[in-house]
Amino acid sequence: xxxAHDSPAVELADRLFRRESGRMTAILLRRFGPSAVDxxxxxxxxxxxRACQTWPWKGIPDNxxxxxxxxxxxxALDRLRRADRLDMTGTLPDVADGRAPxxxxxxxxxxxLLFLCCDPVNGPETAIPLTLRLACGFSTREIAAALLLxxxxxxxxxxxGKARLRGLQAGDLTALAGNDLALRLHPVLNTLxxxxxxxxxxxxxxxxxxxxxCVEATRLCVLLAGHPKTTSPEVHALAALFHLLTxxxxxxxxxxxxxxxxxxxxxLWDRRxxxxxxxxxxxxxxxxxxxxxxxxxxxxxxxxxxAHWRDTDWQVILDHYDQLVLISDDPIVALNRAVAVAQVAxxxxxxxxxxxxxxxxxxxxxxxxxxxxxxxxxRREEAGSALRRAIDLAPNAAVRDHLYKQDEVSPG
Amino acid sequence: MGxxxxxxxxxxxxxxxxxxxxxxxxxxxxxxxxxKWRESGHLTGGEKLTDDPGRIIRSxxxxxxxxxxxxxxxxxxxxxxxxIVAEDYAAAETIARDCPHAQRGKPVEIRxxxxxx
Numbered sequence: 139x140x141x142a143h144d145s146p147a148v149e150l151a152d153r154l155f156r157r158e159s160g161r162m163t164a165i166l167l168r169r170f171g172p173s174a175v176d177x178x179x180x181x182x183x184x185x186x187x188r189a190c191q192t193w194p195w196k197g198i199p200d201n202x203x204x205x206x207x208x209x210x211x212x213x214a215l216d217r218l219r220r221a222d223r224l225d226m227t228g229t230l231p232d233v234a235d236g237r238a239p240x241x242x243x244x245x246x247x248x249x250x251l252l253f254l255c256c257d258p259v260n261g262p263e264t265a266i267p268l269t270l271r272l273a274c275g276f277s278t279r280e281i282a283a284a285l286l287l288x289x290x291x292x293x294x295x296x297x298x299g300k301a302r303l304r305g306l307q308a309g310d311l312t313a314l315a316g317n318d319l320a321l322r323l324h325p326v327l328n329t330l331x332x333x334x335x336x337x338x339x340x341x342x343x344x345x346x347x348x349x350x351x352c353v354e355a356t357r358l359c360v361l362l363a364g365h366p367k368t369t370s371p372e373v374h375a376l377a378a379l380f381h382l383l384t385x386x387x388x389x390x391x392x393x394x395x396x397x398x399x400x401x402x403x404x405x406l407w408d409r410r411x412x413x414x415x416x417x418x419x420x421x422x423x424x425x426x427x428x429x430x431x432x433x434x435x436x437x438x439x440x441x442x443x444x445a446h447w448r449d450t451d452w453q454v455i456l457d458h459y460d461q462l463v464l465i466s467d468d469p470i471v472a473l474n475r476a477v478a479v480a481q482v483a484x485x486x487x488x489x490x491x492x493x494x495x496x497x498x499x500x501x502x503x504x505x506x507x508x509x510x511x512x513x514x515x516x517r518r519e520e521a522g523s524a525l526r527r528a529i530d531l532a533p534n535a536a537v538r539d540h541l542y543k544q545d546e547v548s549p550g
Numbered sequence: 551m552g553x554x555x556x557x558x559x560x561x562x563x564x565x566x567x568x569x570x571x572x573x574x575x576x577x578x579x580x581x582x583x584x585x586k587w588r589e590s591g592h593l594t595g596g597e598k599l600t601d602d603p604g605r606i607i608r609s610x611x612x613x614x615x616x617x618x619x620x621x622x623x624x625x626x627x628x629x630x631x632x633x634i635v636a637e638d639y640a641a642a643e644t645i646a647r648d649c650p651h652a653q654r655g656k657p658v659e660i661r662x663x664x665x666x667x
Contacts, residue, residue: 150578189573190573193581198577198581280571
């Protein structure tokens with residue numbers, strides 16, 4: 139009978155399937171070794187599919203994660219039996235009773251999987267799709283859409299990453315738990331930052347925020363921050379940055395329109411995320427010199443504390459940027475510093491601070507920023523041509539519309 | 551008021567490529583649909599059928615012959631059915647159109663159950 143026993147109290151948690159997909163993959167890969175990655179993916183997919191075919195009829199079970207895990211464990215046992223490897227059933231001890239495995243042990247497994255995906259030999263172009271696939275339960279199509287790749291390219295990168303996994307031994311995975319975990323942390327953080335940036339940036343021709351990437355990067359970073367083996371001031375700083383930036387998303391895109399920081403309705407900012415971000419920022423403070431993440435999070439926190447763009451303490455923000463340009467050679471950081479310079483010392487100083495970088499000449503915000511300073515200096519003609527250049531380079535219609543609104547320059 | 555049967559034609563192989571998020575979404579949509587129409591009194595029952603092709607018995611010159619079927623391939627089997635009450639076919643159609651099965655592009659066959667006065 140359809141949903142006869144459905145208890146209305148049970149609602150599936152947001153993104154439960156993605157999270158559980160990553161967790162089941164992590165647990166099974168740990169048990170069977172990375173070379174079994176294809177079997178593991180099949181088992182996880184089959185477990186989710188059975189839920190999809192059963193729950194609409196029988197209702198959602200009281201413990202959805204436990205149900206999924208019980209089915210996955212049974213499927214894993216079947217495979218071992220068929221492969222005549224019943225000697226390995228001992229590797230599934232915590233599943234026989236069908237309860238979801240212990241959280242900290244799972245977190246251990248999830249970390250191993252994350253380090254495996256983000257191994258520097260992969261490079262970000264493989265590490266990011268592989269992480270989305272194995273740790274976050276994205277399909278190839280979803281990965282292609284999220285990373286703006288065609289499906290064939292996405293599939294190719296995933297299978298390249300998986301081919302490397304298949305070549306590893308179970309011992310390679312265990313070795314990841316060793317003391318060098320902290321040393322291998324940096325490439326993982328970089329991958330998460332790129333993952334986040336891909337969601338927060340405005341490069342998609344049709345849809346410029348891909349919130350799910352921000353959410354997944356934040357979840358994985360919180361995992362690192364909460365685990366005794368990987369927690370560090372730097373990880374907390376990155377977690378702070380992710381929370382503080384994600385908090386602005388509801389105000390950053392209103393209907394189809396892009397709203398820049400200056401014009402955002404700050405009442406729409408997610409106060410809960412800001413609170414979590416500020417707590418991570420507190421925990422990121424230490425004796426070591428601040429990292430890039432510390433300084434970026436410090437800037438985001440200063441904005442989060444200000445009631446309005448006008449009330450922002452720009453000197454504090456400029457101080458952060460002054461430190462940032464000493465440790466980062468990213469020209470976009472220098473460009474953002476110029477905005478802070480202009481707020482503190484006026485548009486002439488701002489224009490002088492705009493970096494003279496060939497790589498920025500094709501970046502729409504380079505021209506938009508210059509246009510703004512030139513306009514404020516009364517050099518309207520130059521401002522107009524800089525803005526037109528920015529509009530020509532805009533990556534999508536939302537950004538283009540936004541730039542039109544920035545000035546009196548009308549379309550066409 | 552009439553009683554109707556919604557027969558859900560299914561090709562389970564189409565589901566193999568669903569992503570985790572899509573599967574969770576399908577569950578949520580079924581849940582919303584069945585809750586809505588059960589509370590309104592229209593949805594009265596339903597069962598899921600197993601994914602195998604089943605058996606069919608036909609009588610021929612040699613007597614009864616049992617084979618797989620009635621669907622020769624595992625593609626397109628009846629995956630399940632719902633029982634609903636509705637004013638007429640048009641009203642039953644409204645409920646069927648709203649069903650996640652139909653919304654996912656899978657065929658839903660509507661048959662009226664004969665009631666004898």
